[in-house]
Amino acid sequence: MMMLWGHELRLFLRQRIAVPALLLMLALSCASVWAGLAEVARQREVIERIQPKQAKDEAAIAAWVAKEGDVGNAAYYTFHATWDSPSSLAFAALGQRDIAPFVLRVRALPLESQINESENYNAELALPGRFDWAFVLTYLAPLLLIALLHDLFSAEREAGRAVLLGVMARSTRALWLRRIVLRAGLLLLALLVPFIVGAVIAGSTAAMTAIVAGIAAAYFLFWIALCLLIARMKLASLANAASLAMIWLAITLVLPGLALLAVNQAIPVQQGVELTLAQREAVHAGWDKPKAATMQAFVRDHPEWKDKATFTGGFHWKWYHAFHYLGDRAVGEQVKAYRTGLEARDAWTRKAGLVLPPVGVQVVIHRLARTDLAAQLAYQDRIRTFHAALRRFYYPYIFNETPFRTEDFAKAPRWPAQKTGQLATASQERK
């Protein structure tokens, strides 16, 4: 039995296209893994770099604010760093990390304009994006698989060996199965080995690595099935290759593109920048509204400050923060609709993935790598929670008119270094 595998391997490797195809697959996979690891390392480096810079920036503001102890200045000028650390699989599928911010410095001022500075859209359905391993798996590996399998039967027929093979082989089924396993298996190996090395370097778990490898194998099976389906038509090798190339074009590019258009058409979503503008307009309108009405509206949501909502003079940070808060609230429904729209588009993308395997593979891998829209929205949710904590931290100083000293800076909420979603809010309950 092993003897037959050895013969098949020699036969395959001596084919003109075999070694170049395998080397190309290996090179593409290596390059994509390297590019992914480099990008993730860059993002980690940015995240690490921002923390000392943040401390330096904060110290400079503290030195200046401490002179007068004005909390308004502290809240206005202090940016608080947030970041979304890449998962150990992000190197393989950068997804939204390529187009959405992974670091965002926020102030205690209105959040929506800060958070929506970048757009979100269905990256899964976007036409070829960044060169990463998921891209190589989804778009390029099928082409090489087609190159190796399109003439599996037809080449033997065209060369006149089919009859001799049929007569000599004890089992023709086993013969073809061996050839398919060898061709597709070696190609899969060339694709997976760099990925596995990358996963080890990135610290991914064995289970997660195995799941991704399983997905890649399943995707290969899909393309093998397509190749066999076309082979059943008994066309010439060239016709097989052309048919498979057309199918590749249709299901990896054209149909996902059309699906993207259809989803965008069916679920219109306001752009993030429109939200930002709407929020900014609402905030700016606050300057011209009666102060009493503004404060009244604010205390409706914050009854705990009802007794502290009065002030004298033309400008007060209480009023300033109140109308900024109301600016966020004014676009609350739009924000909700924007979010719902994005989630609905994402849901349709997942549905498209059920019928379009290339989309499905991307959806699953990006989910596993936590680089999909859901991960990006989860990061936004953590920012919102953090921002709420910032407000809860500053409001007692603002409404109690407590001087803000250097040591108070250290009491501000901190973005959790490791586990996102939990806030280091030593003083968040302070009022």
Next chain:
Amino acid sequence: MHETMTQATSTNAELATHLLAENSSPPPIEITDLRLVRGSRTVLNGLSIKVSRGEIYALLGGNGAGKSTTLSAILGFLEPDSGVIRVGGFDPVLEPDRARTQVAYLPENVALYDQLSAYENIAYFLALSGREPGRSEMDGALDAAGLQHEARERRVAGYSKGMRQKVAIAMAVLRDVPVLLLDEPTSGLDPRATADFNALLNVLKARGTAILMVTHDLLGAADCADRIGFLAQGSIVDEVRPSEGIDVLALHHRYGERTAA
């Protein structure tokens, strides 16, 4: 003495049993009343042939007479509309894998893997049929087929038609199966190689192989076949035994008459 006699008696008994079994076993190739229709055309129409162990049967016929179709049906690649085919006792349609274990086949145009040498081609094809011949065994078969030594390690991409045919002949010899099917076996061979080939057929015949060849070459068939069947319109219209002393001219005349009828 007594021991020697007992041994001799036992050997004779074994031989007798063996011969009895041989005589009672079905002929390696047995085709009975075969009918095969392709589209609106009846390609084989009541064809019946039996080829015994150690017999060479040449099937002669013009283009479209059904020669290649007969081979395809024996190999199980075509399903007959009616009639019976048995190869080594197996039905090639119902038991194709078992039937093919009984058959070696030499196509008219031998296509090998260009990227492999003669040795590697033989090793590969024989591995498919479950055999693993050693280098000396392969050399023996290639010597018998007449392929020169210096060519054997070379990739077959540069081989002539005759050289490829010799590799295929060596494969057929090495398979050592009861049935050998030959499709225009000498069409690519020069006269000397043809003579070598005929000698090789006689070796296989002596080994008990049933050989069925389809050919246009009446002279070649007369040289080596025990029986020659004239195939016309899908059935055997005449059969001759060259051993009965028919001269070539008469054979040509008879063939022309029968197949034109």
